[in-house]
Amino acid sequence: MEKTGATPAANAGLTATKEPTGPMNGIRRIAVEELAAYLQVSEGEESDGVAASPAEAKPAAPHAAHETLEQVLAEGPVELLRGGVAIAEVRAVRPAEPEEGEPVPVPDFLARMRAVWGDSALPQGTTAQWIREDRDGF
Amino acid sequence: MIAYLDSSFVVALYVAEGRSAAAAQVLRTMDQRPAISVLTDIEVASAVYRKGDPSRAQAAQRLYRQDRAAGVYQELELEPAIYERARLLAGGVAGRHLLRSMDLLHLAIAQHYRVAALATFDKRLAKAAESLGLEVLSAQF
Numbered sequence: 664m665e666k667t668g669a670t671p672a673a674n675a676g677l678t679a680t681k682e683p684t685g686p687m688n689g690i691r692r693i694a695v696e697e698l699a700a701y702l703q704v705s706e707g708e709e710s711d712g713v714a715a716s717p718a719e720a721k722p723a724a725p726h727a728a729h730e731t732l733e734q735v736l737a738e739g740p741v742e743l744l745r746g747g748v749a750i751a752e753v754r755a756v757r758p759a760e761p762e763e764g765e766p767v768p769v770p771d772f773l774a775r776m777r778a779v780w781g782d783s784a785l786p787q788g789t790t791a792q793w794i795r796e797d798r799d800g801f
Numbered sequence: 802m803i804a805y806l807d808s809s810f811v812v813a814l815y816v817a818e819g820r821s822a823a824a825a826q827v828l829r830t831m832d833q834r835p836a837i838s839v840l841t842d843i844e845v846a847s848a849v850y851r852k853g854d855p856s857r858a859q860a861a862q863r864l865y866r867q868d869r870a871a872g873v874y875q876e877l878e879l880e881p882a883i884y885e886r887a888r889l890l891a892g893g894v895a896g897r898h899l900l901r902s903m904d905l906l907h908l909a910i911a912q913h914y915r916v917a918a919l920a921t922f923d924k925r926l927a928k929a930a931e932s933l934g935l936e937v938l939s940a941q942f
Contacts, residue, residue, distance in 0.1 A: 737866040755870060770868055772814045772825040779860045780817035787819025791809035791922035793848040798901040 691735065692742045692749070701732040804938060805836045805877065805911045807921035808844035815845070815861040816853060820922055820939070827920060827939050835920070837874045838910050840903065877916075883909045898929040911935055 693701070735741060736755035743751040813824040828835060845865055849858040868874065887902070887909035895905055904926050911919050911930065918936040921927050927937045 734863070734867075737870050738863055739866070768873075769829055770864075770873060772828070773822060775864060776815070776817040776821060779857055779864075783817065784821065785816065785818040788922065789818045790812040790816050790848065791820070793852040794807075794809040794812060794844055795923055795925075797844060797847050797851070798903045800901075 690740055690742050690752070691738065692744050693735075694744045695750070698732075698743065701730065701735060802831070802917040803833050803836055803875075803914075804831060804918040804920050805838075805907070805914070805916040806841065806874070807907055807919060807923060807926055808841050808848065809923040809926070810920040810939060811837065811841055811845055811865070812848050812861075813922060815865050816849060816857070823939060824920075824922075834873065834875045836877045836914070836916060837869075838877045838879060838907075840879070840906055840910070842869070844903065877910050877914050879906075879910070880913065883913045886913055894929045894932055897932070898925050900925060900929055904929065908933065908935075 733755070736753065740752050740754040742749040743753060810824055810827075813820045814828070846862055849861045853861065869876075883906065887905040890900075890905045890908055891902075894900060894908070898904075900908075904923075907919075907926065908929060912933065912935075916935070918938050919926070919930045920938040921930065922939060930937050
């Protein structure tokens with residue numbers, strides 16, 4: 664992803680943490696023993712990132728063989744736990760910058776939403792109202 | 802033309818609602834990658850998790866993150882000058898349009914990076930943006 668601005672991107676790689684963080688910090692956690700399951704997912708087993716059932720979508724499911732590590736990291740950093748203690752934080756590296764003039768494919772948003780929502784749709788303006796209520800503190 | 806996408810516009814691309822088709826159509830017509838900021842990340846996550854059905858919220862958030870990682874959007878960084886600009890806006894347009902801090906930050910980002918347009922489905926932000934000389938996309942409410 665291109666970043667416009669002066670601050671260099673510095674979120675790549677593996678960074679060990681000294682202090683274990685609390686379980687409610689919002690960061691997904693994976694035990695090191697479970698990491699192999701994520702790494703062993705083959706291309707053919709990858710999900711399309713759309714149709715995760717509620718059961719499948721539980722955070723840090725021990726048997727998340729349908730998810731690749733890349734898919735997990737796409738949602739944010741992950742803490743690796745050993746013996747219940749966070750020992751490292753893993754983040755996705757930033758993708759390569761598109762070449763000048765190189766088109767970035769625009770997703771078929773509607774088709775993807777149909778895969779998630781079927782033919783149902785919330786009333787017009789619902790999501791804008793969500794944002795407004797968030798800003799207004801409701 | 803670079804357009805900055807307000808969160809009210811972005812969420813409609815990931816949660817099916819009455820304006821989703823319009824939002825997708827606007828995006829298809831853009832000749833440059835649309836811009837977002839980390840504020841968008843926060844607001845999109847907050848909206849879908851607080852208001853949406855849990856399983857669908859998870860899918861919406863995952864798709865948004867995937868698009869972000871794929872470079873569908875370009876990120877405008879929150880530079881220090883933006884906060885100062887937002888503070889100045891608080892004494893100007895904020896009162897006239899009942900804007901909140903997050904509104905001011907989005908407007909300040911758009912001004913700081915001199916984007917040509919703001920895509921939003923929020924009436925208050927749209928009117929404020931217009932008053933600042935920004936072209937507003939998808940303002941037909």
